[in-house]
Amino acid sequence: MSHPPSHPVPGAADALDPSFVVDFRAYDEDLADNQRWSTWPDIQPLMRGPRPWPDWLVTSQGAVDTELGILKTGKEADVFLVERADPLDPDTSVVMAAKRYRDTDHRTFHRAASYTEGRSVKRSRDQRALKRRSTWGRLVAAGEWAASEWSALGRCHELGLPIPYPVQINGTEILMEWISHPVDGEPETAPRLAQTRPAPGLLASYYEQLRDALATMVQAGLVHGDLSPYNVLAAGDRLVIIDLPQVVDLTGNPQGLDFLLRDCTNVCTWFRARGLEVDEQDLFGELMSHAF
Structure with a gap:
């Protein structure tokens, strides 16, 4: 019975197909309470921003989102600052604005009906839930407003309008470019x-x-x-x-x-x-x- 050689075979490394070489990097699985793994690798392509993607966008599968604090509160949503960075590549990091829509029980935006005239909800089940204002209906409403803004951001970006670059949408959260300007050499909102x-x-x-x-x-x-x-x-x-x-x-x-x-x-x-x-x-x- 033959056995594998106990010592490296001379020249074996030279014959290795480069396509089978994996650059393995170990990530720490433990995240802080204000952190999460980047959702970028998991979302569908249509939920990502329009191409070409900007140079500052972090798409690494090992990236971590760290919540830095609340930026502003609004009538229908709150905006937070989130830093996305790869722990093993700290030079590539970006701070983004995360807009998170609230359900209708926690919104003070009372003029929604006048804005949504002419729009339609595709699924009849969702339409019925909206009319009944059920728990599912409230979630649908929050998602519809997020989807509406996502669609508007994409269209306005396509038109070349001065709007934040839309990074991604995931449920009722939209990640977008953080609009900042330098103050004493440091970026501020x-x-x-x-x-x-x-x-x-x-x-x-x-x-x-x-x-x-x-x-x-x-x-x-x-x-x-x-x-x-x-x-x-x-x-x-x-x-x-x-x-x-x-x-x-x-x-x-x-x-x-x-x-x-x-x-x-x-x-x-x-x-x-x-x-x-x-x-x-x-x-x-x-x-x-x-x-x-």
Whole structure:
């Protein structure tokens, strides 16, 4: 009976097929209470952000998500800061914003019906549950708002609009790009436009950016529906539009034009109060020229 050699055979390593060589790395299975394994490898491709993926995106199967704290609370969701990093490759890490939708028992967003006109729920079981406001219906409602924002983020990204890059959706949680700006050399969350006092030149630039973004949306038949200085971040000299779950179809929603006029009013009121001569009716008329 033959036995395997007790010593390496000269030249055996040289003959090894490189395709069978595995770079094995051991990960610590124990995670802290504020950590979880990255869900990126487990979700379906359609639940991941649009390609090409940005260079900063961490897709390692061994990555860990660490919750850093709450960023803001909202009417229908809370936003947290989450760092995704591979413990064995610490140079590749990224901080993202995690928006987590609450169920209808824990939301204060009471105008949902006007935004959802013209939308449909695919499964009849889910539609019945929504009408009954059952436990399942509340979960469906939370998931529908998350799915709505995910869809809007993808569409707006496709249009080249200034929005956070959508990383992934998993249930009622959306991970997206954290919009920051440097303060004393360290990144900090970009302030809302309402918190800023821009100089005249920057103020005019901000208005042009918003006007162009609104025009692009209208050309695509979309209306933000809840645009205000509180739903826009000022990252240095550029603006980023956030909070998109209520985006409506300009013509498919019976109140689409009303939502557009309200967005124009909110924007122009803020800029006019800071010395810029703008008028919501003029802006509305200009946007409508792009619509049809």
